[in-house]
Amino acid sequence: MHQEIINLHPHPSSLDRDALLRCIDDCLDCAASCTACADACLGESDLPELVRCIRLNLDCADACDATGRIVTRQTAPDLRLIITMIEACAAACVACAEECERHAAHHEHCRVCAAVCRSCKQACDDLLATIV
Amino acid sequence: MHQEIINLHPHPSSLDRDALLRCIDDCLDCAASCTACADACLGESDLPELVRCIRLNLDCADACDATGRIVTRQTAPDLRLIITMIEACAAACVACAEECERHAAHHEHCRVCAAVCRSCKQACDDLLATIV
Amino acid sequence: MHQEIINLHPHPSSLDRDALLRCIDDCLDCAASCTACADACLGESDLPELVRCIRLNLDCADACDATGRIVTRQTAPDLRLIITMIEACAAACVACAEECERHAAHHEHCRVCAAVCRSCKQACDDLLATIV
Amino acid sequence: MHQEIINLHPHPSSLDRDALLRCIDDCLDCAASCTACADACLGESDLPELVRCIRLNLDCADACDATGRIVTRQTAPDLRLIITMIEACAAACVACAEECERHAAHHEHCRVCAAVCRSCKQACDDLLATIV
Numbered sequence: 001m002h003q004e005i006i007n008l009h010p011h012p013s014s015l016d017r018d019a020l021l022r023c024i025d026d027c028l029d030c031a032a033s034c035t036a037c038a039d040a041c042l043g044e045s046d047l048p049e050l051v052r053c054i055r056l057n058l059d060c061a062d063a064c065d066a067t068g069r070i071v072t073r074q075t076a077p078d079l080r081l082i083i084t085m086i087e088a089c090a091a092a093c094v095a096c097a098e099e100c101e102r103h104a105a106h107h108e109h110c111r112v113c114a115a116v117c118r119s120c121k122q123a124c125d126d127l128l129a130t131i132v
Numbered sequence: 133m134h135q136e137i138i139n140l141h142p143h144p145s146s147l148d149r150d151a152l153l154r155c156i157d158d159c160l161d162c163a164a165s166c167t168a169c170a171d172a173c174l175g176e177s178d179l180p181e182l183v184r185c186i187r188l189n190l191d192c193a194d195a196c197d198a199t200g201r202i203v204t205r206q207t208a209p210d211l212r213l214i215i216t217m218i219e220a221c222a223a224a225c226v227a228c229a230e231e232c233e234r235h236a237a238h239h240e241h242c243r244v245c246a247a248v249c250r251s252c253k254q255a256c257d258d259l260l261a262t263i264v
Numbered sequence: 265m266h267q268e269i270i271n272l273h274p275h276p277s278s279l280d281r282d283a284l285l286r287c288i289d290d291c292l293d294c295a296a297s298c299t300a301c302a303d304a305c306l307g308e309s310d311l312p313e314l315v316r317c318i319r320l321n322l323d324c325a326d327a328c329d330a331t332g333r334i335v336t337r338q339t340a341p342d343l344r345l346i347i348t349m350i351e352a353c354a355a356a357c358v359a360c361a362e363e364c365e366r367h368a369a370h371h372e373h374c375r376v377c378a379a380v381c382r383s384c385k386q387a388c389d390d391l392l393a394t395i396v
Numbered sequence: 397m398h399q400e401i402i403n404l405h406p407h408p409s410s411l412d413r414d415a416l417l418r419c420i421d422d423c424l425d426c427a428a429s430c431t432a433c434a435d436a437c438l439g440e441s442d443l444p445e446l447v448r449c450i451r452l453n454l455d456c457a458d459a460c461d462a463t464g465r466i467v468t469r470q471t472a473p474d475l476r477l478i479i480t481m482i483e484a485c486a487a488a489c490v491a492c493a494e495e496c497e498r499h500a501a502h503h504e505h506c507r508v509c510a511a512v513c514r515s516c517k518q519a520c521d522d523l524l525a526t527i528v
Contacts, residue, residue: 001248002164008241010175028160032134032204039205042315043142051306052472059466059477065197066462070455072164073171076448078491081455088480095474109140116133174447183438184340191334191345198330202323208316210359213323220348227342265512266428272505274439292424296398296468303469307406329461336428337435373404380397
């Protein structure tokens with residue numbers, strides 16, 4: 001329902017509506033996916049192989065969470081702040097996707113999480129392309 | 133896709149699966165809705181009437197965000213921690229819903245946000261009912 | 265410096281000032297300590313023994329982060345929301361402290377983190393005692 | 397005490413220790429300061445003049461919170477992720493400082509918050525200078 005609330009803003013931002021909503025939704029899904037993947041990795045028997053995956057999952061969850069909140073706000077935005085934040089989010093998604101992909105053959109949760117990160121990276125790039 | 137990752141955990145928690153997934157999804161949606169409603173309120177011409185609404189939106193977003201992360205984790209949970217966190221989340225949702233409802237007639241975003249908060253409160257209660 | 269800003273609020277909350285500031289500072293320090301302890305645990309050679317410690321560190325960081333933000337706000341508070349949130353934070357601190365203490369003899373970071381969690385739990389209890 | 401835990405990491409990161417600890421502390425203080433300044437602004441009688449200040453305070457709090465968590469982690473870091481995140485944090489601090497400075501003559505909390513944001517921006521730049 002948050003999409004509906006975003007669309008009800010009294011002074012909607014000038015950002016491309018579809019690209020904005022997709023970026024927000026992907027950030028939310030990616031933050032939750034990375035939190036869940038880090039937790040699933042913690043339960044695996046080959047845990048020592050997954051240390052870097054957990055660390056990047058945690059970073060990516062934090063970056064996506066903050067970015068999702070910031071791009072949700074439409075009142076009086078600062079474009080440079082938004083652009084650099086989306087760039088940081090995209091970098092976090094790439095780093096996490098690459099590491100998750102290394103474990104995709106052994107762990108389904110890493111395979112799915114990598115796909116979510118790739119999608120979120122694309123949503124960030126697409127939103128950036130409508131801004132700059 | 134985060135639901136799929138949660139279902140791929142090597143040692144799923146013993147919590148009721150449907151109640152858990154609904155609580156997680158409602159927490160994510162409610163956190164994003166409250167962030168968006170606070171921001172929409174900031175753009176309204178009757179802003180001084182909406183001060184308490186903004187404050188409770190911010191609180192509810194923070195409570196739902198933390199609760200969503202915590203209930204997402206299935207590895208080695210502490211039940212008392214989880215129960216008190218869900219109770220705090222439910223209290224935040226009720227407080228925010230009641231305030232949003234006071235503005236529902238004038239602001240569609242408050243009307244929708246109140247409904248999201250009520251739904252999340254119910255999801256918290258339903259998950260608690262399966263635990264205690 | 266955030267303490268100074270809190271003291272400059274135009275309508276300070278009626279909560280006990282010393283108890284409030286100590287709770288905020290302890291929540292900030294505990295959130296950062298738990299994030300650092302989870303990360304230090306990830307680097308230890310006996311990582312499989314530390315799975316529950318990492319999980320509770322992550323939960324406690326999230327609970328303290330949200331609670332720190334909520335008790336920082338003084339405008340138009342909802343007391344029930346604040347009380348349940350502080351209770352959840354105290355429960356998270358106890359759970360994390362107990363687990364960290366199990367590893368305190370082998371890991372200095374767990375020993376220090378347990379002390380931070382105990383202090384934050386006490387700060388939560390002390391603030392609650394001034395409210396209820 | 398979180399500084400002590402960071403120093404007890406079994407495999408400390410290669411980042412400059414002093415610059416790292418200062419950046420972490422400034423991110424924590426700036427996140428809390430921006431949360432408190434947004435809340436103080438909500439209580440002011442000239443609230444409509446402070447809309448942009450509140451919005452940028454919220455953004456800066458989220459950026460500093462995520463950055464503080466990410467730079468706290470020393471296990472298996474991804475440098476590009478860290479660099480872009482610190483850059484986003486610096487951009488958030490500049491945007492928030494500039495807006496807070498516009499209100500510094502009328503609101504002490506904005507004056508103090510601007511100084512905190514400027515300090516955090518410098519800490520980010522100094523840490524970046526040791527990396528790149």
